[in-house]
Amino acid sequence: MNVLGIETSCDETSAAVVSDGRVVLSNVIHTQVDLHREFGGVVPEVASRCHVEQVIPVIRRALADARCTLRDIDAIATTYGPGLATSLIVGVSTARGLAASLGRPLILVNHLEAHIYSPFLAEGVPAILDACPFVALIVSGGHTMLIRVRGVGEYELLGETADDAAGEAFDKGAKILGLGFPGGPAIDKASESGNCHALTFPRGISRRGDDGGADKSMVTFSYSGLKTALLYHVRANPVEQHTKALADLAASYQEAIVDSLLENVARVLRRGERLVVGGGVSLNRRLRFRLQEWSVGVGVTLMLAPSEFCADNAAMVAGLAAHENGGLQGMITDSLDVEPGLRLRGV
Ligand code: KG4
Ligand code: ZN
Secondary structure, three states: OEEEEEEOOOOEEEEEEEEOOOEEEEEEEEEOHHHHHOOOOOOHHHHHHHHHHHHHHHHHHHHHHOOOOHHHOOEEEEEEEOOOHHHHHHHHHHHHHHHHHHOOOEEEEEHHHHHHHHHHHOOOOOOHHHHOOEEEEEEOOOOEEEEEEEEOOEEEEEEEEOOOOHHHHHHHHHHHOOOOOOHHHHHHHHHHHOOOOOOOOOOOEEEOOOOOOOOOOOEEEOOHHHHHHHHHHHHHOOOOOOOHHHHHHHHHHHHHHHHHHHHHHHHHOOOOOEEEEEOHHHHOHHHHHHHHHHHHHHOOOEEEOOHHHOOOOOHHHHHHHEEOOOEEOOEEOOOOOOOOOOOOOOO
């Protein structure tokens, strides 16, 4: 079964053709980073206008790269939330039009579930249902979540952020450091020659219930204190671009984020459980290194999304829509509704 996936939830226009939920025949991503850079963040109106311009050329390229035509497509899948309303609507209405004209099913996919699926697009890994139950760490610009996955659609929330997402912490930290947009890759790069132990920043982690509340099973991430600590440090100690001091600051700030993620993962993971990691922040080289080092040390099976499927992409959307064991996943519908605040099912 060939699924054409479309992804327009934020600032990447992407289309992909995936066969049987596992074999990625093409995955075209048009990033809008250059358009949003001058504003220091994603501007929704600019994003949606660009999706409108790009979505058809990107789909054409995805079909050409996969050496197929629309006639070879068995279903159309698209993200319907969470994300920017005016961006989501471009993907949903395009997919709806294609599905109706081809007489094929339209499958609406939850963007967070697609990120959970992305590590299963790697070669030589088990199918998602064979890996269940596992713990998923989703780290992106909008979400920082730990989820126990018992099956596709069966989720237990183990932890989430109390304020900023890890990606936002990178983006805001980079702004404070004058490193530009998007912040994650900029801090990743600036940290290369830095000493991650040069400064100690707060690790915003806690167990719900540490404050006397009832639910001790959930863990919480928090990055607002970290960001404020960086801001105060930079105000008191102005730092020049391209200096060792800047590299040390970036590396120390990055280490605080990575530590918080690892610490909470270690708290929730049960003996023998596999860890699956996806989302744009999972591109971070220090995070990938520390996760690999830790998982080998404690004997945890780690599944990191391949780098091409970490940030927003349509392959994860098409893959989830038709993974090999489950047939079509997602909502088969004629609806044109988007859900900008969509949560995971049952969470
Ligand atoms: O998953 P994604 O592409 O979009 C959302 O669903 O939000 O994630 C985007 C986030 C941004 O905050 C970006 O700064 C971050 O991923 N990111 C990184 C790196 N590359 C992208 N964060 C840390 N290190 C990176 N190398
Ligand atoms: Zn995403």
